[in-house]
Amino acid sequence: MNFKKQEIIFVVLVLILTLNFVGCSTAPTGETTPKEPFPEQKEEPKPEHIDKSDPEPKQEPEIDLAEINANEAGQIMILEWHVIGEKEGRWSRTYTNFRKDLETLYEKGYRLVSLRDVVTNNIQVEAGYTPVVLTFDDGTEGHFRYIEQDGKRIIDPHSAVGILKAFYDEHPDFGLMATFYINYYTPFGQKDYWQDKLREIVKLGMDLGNHTVNHEKLNNLSQEKVEEELGKMVKMVQEVVPGYELDSLALPYGINPKDINWAVSGEYEGIKYHNKAILLVGSGPIKSPVVKGFNPSQLPRIQVFQEEFDKWLNYFDENPEKRYISDGDPDTISIPVGEKDKIDANKLGGKILKTYEPNGK
Template sequence: MPLLHKIAGVVIVCAVILGLTLPGERRAREKAPTAERAGNTSGTADAATAAKASGTPAPGGSGTPSASATPTGPIPAAAPAAAAAKANELGQVPVLMYHRIVKKPEMSLDRSSKELYDELTRLAKGGYCPITAGEFAGGRFNVPAGKHPVVLTFDDSTPGHFALDASGRPQPDTAVAIIQRVAQENPGFRPTATFFLNKELFGLEDGPAGAGLKWLVQQGFELGNHTMTHPDLAGMSEQKVHEEIGGMEDRIVQLTGAHTATLAYPFGSVPRKEKWARGDGARYSFQGIFLAGWRPSPSPFAEEFDRWNIDRVRSEGKIKENDCTKYCSTAWLEYLDKNPDERYTSDGDPNTVTFPKTAEDRLDGTYRARARTY
């Protein structure tokens, strides 16, 4: 083999090794490893890009200031309360990914009702405040000063996520009932989550399914798109991708009268052309897309944030499977507890983006007008 070919091979191997991201390392973002079965009004990629350039909010977008209107002078000082709270709104945000919630786990991605209760209680005691996937993707959320946003996502719309009893209340041990219970026990813990839906819709027939979806929205939960049949989109044609995503969107709109804001890729698998998933005319048009993921997401105000490839973290203990000892929720939450300077901490003001001066180089320039430092 020619010497230059050998050298090229060594360079590629080194690049791959250096690209592996361990907890807390801030390297260039790559596509995360996919789980076995992964799991939201919205602007298209083109609309969002145009809005960013012009300063005009895209449909469902965050209305970020235009680059041309961005101040170039020193960033103003943060409010004393924000500095006292050690706000860092360029820090990492855990987007937790759940699948089946059952009394006794049978599959690798299952979590028991008790495990979900324990993890949510841990989040509440740790100062986390749930927000929806759509709020996060659009950078539009309000979390109290000193608290940390967390996004709870549930894939595949299985019966253990949601069901109502004869009196119209959530069935005990379902995800919705557990979320509401933790919120009642921990004032300030917002009872919300995003459910990425497949056609089964919690195992309900169309009539009950429509009533159930409307109940969820009325109670502050969010609905997202997860395709009709949960296929691997990577090997599908443009038409098939549109059918899978559009078919699910059609059904949700038929049952609720409203579109979803975000999509979660089944298996975390990206189509051959990402634009096929982002929008299809008036049929669907997303604000953000979520991967299957193995790491917290960058802040939506950080330069490295990519709304079309948002990282998630599998909910799991520190087990060997899929390297959960480093990359699943228990390990990551422990890491962020031990390294609070790397975690997103709110300044309590949704109109400003506060962070330490040392983090200024990570700010997305379109948010500079809202930036504050200390």
């Protein structure tokens, strides 16, 4: 990717936005809705990004798709963490390394999107950047801990939620999106607080996901039992966070039930569930939601331990043409013309497909 060119485009866009707002007596308002407590891209343009040598662009330039190498047929990483804590290992990541993971992603041009937006083909990322999804399994305390400070209860800055929030405060353009896959018994530990934690995650604009009641291997269970394992979680979350839809599932051990449809939708004690996304445990990036073969019911993930994380970051550094790169417009799907055969027209969902000739090198 050519970040210099992206930066130039960004500068021009920021400049235009700035000029458009000059002379407006009121700042734009009404952006916040209850569903989106953190509207994207809300930060003020930073003065150092304004190029004073060219203060009056005549009109808003079209994004040059070839310049930014837009490729919305590219692959996307759904990253997966288990324990976040003091120790580093195959299934655990230290707080410090988790924070570094965010920095690495940010520097390499990745930006957070929700899993829901990926599977519904509604990816919103600034032009030239790559969406990435963060997921956390098992609802352990290191994901979300409260601590006392000066007589007040605060989010532990060394828990995943605290680290994500602090990183977002410093880098609002990174976004604040993640899905926390929880089980039934006292998610995130601290039995007096777990309900508050579920509410706070949703309030922060992040998501909760279903990791089943008992974390069993679903292939051993009857349909009725599978529906209980999933539906009881939906019921629990509805009771704690009314109106919140628990609509994605991380399969325990990545194991499917005998019939995947039992996991896609079902019913327990009158509570219906429908999972828009079902996640496996391993082991690679997903296809773009508009590409043939994209299957939201069998989405692979990439586990974040150093070796695996480095492997995939390097893969996309060395094969940039494999990487999903946004055109910045959620209503269009932009791809190099050579990728056209990969697209499943039925998955476009009314969005406009744009193709372009890539720049030769």
